Amino acid sequence: MSTQGASAERLARFAVSPARRRKDRLARTFILAGTVIALIPLALIVYYLLRKGLGAWSTSFFTTDPTGNTFFGGSSIGGIKSAILGTIEIVALASVIAVPIGIGVAVWLVEYGRGSWFAQTVRFFVDVLTGVPSIVFGLFVYIVLVVGTGSTYAGYKGSIALSLLMLPVVIRSAEVILLLVPGALRESALALGAPRWRVIFSIVLPTALPGMVTGVLLAVARAAGETAPLLFTAAATLKTNFNLGGFMNSLPVQIYKDVTSPTTAVVNRAWGAALTLVVMILLLNLIARLIARRSRLA
C-alpha cells in the first residue's frame, strides 16, 4: 500500500513477525475499504443528481410556477419558481428570528452566565433542542400557531418552525467562537473604562464576527433543506407568494410532493428541484467554509 509511512515500513521489516504483519495489512485494508465505502454514496448521489437534474433544468423551469396540471406531462406541469422563492422567503425570515436570539443567548452564556448553574441549565436545554426531531418542531408550531390561533397554515409559521431548528446550531457555534475571543482583549477594554455593553458590542462581537457568520450560514443551510417542519406549518401552494402570511411553497415540500407522483415528468421536476436545492445549500456551505478559513480566531 502506498499509504504506508516510510518509517513504519522500516519498523515492520526489522521487528515484526509475518503473522502480525499480515494482520496489520488486513486491518489497514479494512479501514481503507471502509473509507472508500463512505465516499461511494456521495459520488453516486452527485452523479445521479447531475444526470437527472440537469436534464430537467431549462429557463422556463426557473421562471414558471408549477401547475396542478400533471396529467399530460411535458411542459404543461410548469417549473419551480414559487418553490425557490418560497424557500428563500421562509428561510430568510427564519434567520431574522433565529440569528439575533441565538447570538444573544450565546453572548449571555459566555459573557454573563459562565459557569453558573443557570447557564448549565440553558446549555442543557439547548442540547435538548438539538436532538428534537424536526417533525416535532412542526407539531409544536402547529399546536401553538395553527390550533392555538384557530387559523390555518402560513409562510411565517414555517419560518418559526425552521428558526427553532436553527437556534441550537446558531447558539452552539456562536458560543464556541465567543469563547475563543482572548480574555486579554476584554480586560484591556475594561481597563480603559469601557462599560460592559461597549466591550461586548465594540470588542467581542466584531472580533467573533467571521466565525459567527460561518455558524449562521451552516444553520441556514441546514434549515433550507428541511421538509418535515414545513409540511403542516407553511403547507404548499402552487403560486408564487410574496406574503408570508399566506400559504407558501418551498423546494423541499415541492420535491416531497413530486416524489410520490406516478408521472415521470413530475418526478423529473423533483430531480431538477433537488439539484437546485443541493446547489443552493452547497453554495452556503462553501461560503461558510471560506469565511471560517479567513477567520483569525479559529
Place this chain on the structure above:
Amino acid sequence: MEAASIPTGERSILERSPLARLPDRALKYGLTALSALILALIVYFFIRLVGQARPAFAKEGVGNFVFGNDWNVGAEHFGALPLLVGTLITSALALLIGVPVAVAAAVYATELCPLRLRAPLTLLVELLAAVPSVVYGLWGIFFLAPKLQGTEQWIADRLSFIPFIGGGLVTIPNYFITGLVLAIMILPIVSAISREVMSTVPADHKEAALGIGATRWEMIRLSVLPYCRSGIVGGAMLGLGRAIGETIAVTILIGNAPELGHHIFSQGYSLAAAIANEFGEAQGVHRSALFAAGLVLFVLTLLVNAIARLLVVRAARTRGSGAGSAKTPGGMTALADTGAGA
C-alpha cells in the same frame, strides 16, 4: 481560563452615573431573559404536546398505545407498536451499517492517510451532511432501492433459514433500504465526532505503542481506540438520535404500511413517517394519536441524546483540560452541525 475571573465591572461601575449604568443592566437582564425564554419555550411546548396527545392516551391507555400492535385509522384503533418497531429496526440497521464505516473513515483520516489527503477526505465525508433528507429519499427510492432489489432478494433466499432476514418477498420500499439510507445520513456526524475524539489522543500514547514495536494497527487498537471508546459510542448515539427522528427520507423509503413487517426486507412504518404521512388528513382522535406518536418520538430522542451527551462529555473530561476551548475550524463546523461539545 483568565476571562472567567474578570470582575463583572464593579470597579468601573462605581464611578459611573446611574444613567450610564442603565444600558449595562438592560443588556444583562435582557439577555438573561432571552436565555430563560428558551427554557420556558421547551417546557411550554412539552406541556402543550402532552395536552394534545391526552385524548389518544385516554382512549387507548398509555401502555396500549405504545405497545398495542394495531394501527387502524378506519377503525380508530391506535396501537403504535408497528410504528415504534419500524423506527427502532431502521435506526438499529443504520447504526450497524453506518458506525463501522464512519469509524473506519475517521481512523483512516486521523491515523493512516497521507497528510495531504486529510482535509479533502474530511470535507467529502462532511458534504454528505449537506444533502437534504428529501433528496436522500428521492435518490433512495428511484436509484438505490430498485438497483438493490435483486441483491436483497438473493440474500433473502440464501439466508431463508435465519428468521427476520430471509424467506420472504423483497419489496422495493422496505426496512433494510431505509436503514441503509439512514446509515449514509448519519455517517458524517458519527465520523466527525469520532475524528474529533481521535485527534485528542496524546501523541505520547501512540509513540509509546510504536516505540515498543507495535504495528500501525496494533497502535490503533491499543492506544487510539480504547482512549476514544466513550467518545465514539457517544457519537454513535447522536447518530442514533438523528436516525430515530429522521422523517422525510424514511416516509419515502419505508413503504408506509401500518403493520409489523415479517422480515427486514418487508414494508413497514415509523413514528415520524406516520406523522408526516397522515397528519394532513387526520381528525379527532386520529390527530391526537399522531400527537401522541410525536410525544413518544420526542421522549425517545430525548433519552438517546441525553445518554449520548453524557458519554461525549465524559470522553471530553477524561482527555483533561482544554476541551471545548481550542477548536480547529473543521472542528467548529462539525460542532455546529451536531451541537456536540464539551
